[in-house]
Amino acid sequence: MNDAVALVTGASRGIGRGIALALLAEGFSVHVTGRTRFEAEANQAGSAGSLEGLEREAAKLPGRIFVHRCDHGKDADTRRVAEDIRAGGRLDILVNNAWPGYENMVEDGEFTWPRPFWEQPARRWEAMIGTALRGAFMVSRAVAPMMISARRGLIVNISFWAAQLYEGNAIYGIAKAAADKMAADFAHELRPHDVAAVALYPGLVRTEAVLENAEYFDMSNSESPQFIGRVIGGLWRDPELMSKSGRALVAAALAHEYGIADVNGYRPVPLTAADFARD
16 A cells, blocks of 8 residues: 555546546555535536546545535635545645636637637636636645645645646636746755645647547547556656756656556657647
């Protein structure tokens, strides 16, 4: 049994769920947060995934799961989760994944995501900046003292190439650039305490939403939701972890460095900024 303890935010579905499952498969104790606690709630909302469903999958795995219904847009919820974890004595890894930024992409039958910034609905800013980015800051703020006390820890901000390149939505780019900068500045302040912070870029991930629209994607180099969790496990075991602190890292490139394959044995090809520039 791995004795490390992780917290994965936004784990009821998508990448967060995959990260949690990958860490549980490696024997980590994993705290997970999400707004959708039960499958009945997900069905009623017409969405896929709940913490209840994740619990059922986790029952087959060696790690221990701890479930927290939490809306990271509410500071009281975040504080409660941190207090519950603190009562257990330790936290080694925080994965800031919770992301409501893709909600309500269609309004009144129109796909509003690619509108220019002056036509973007203000609620999209609130979702990506006021909720997702602020939530990542607040949960990091709440749990960092545990890592500092232990003199070891890792904070991972799930980010993307939109931090560096235009990816069709200005608010999205601002949010991801801020996630990278947050990791870099956290790393600077945490370095004296031997705690690392990084931003981590997935590739095309076979989430529920992507699979529903698979005909629109080139899936040949896609990643399972568990893949990035496997990479985070490798990052945690890396004896040179602190040398990577403060950087924006590509999950597939780290997987090549660590010799990690996806769940189906495939080794995703790392993408670079040049790949996106050609699109």
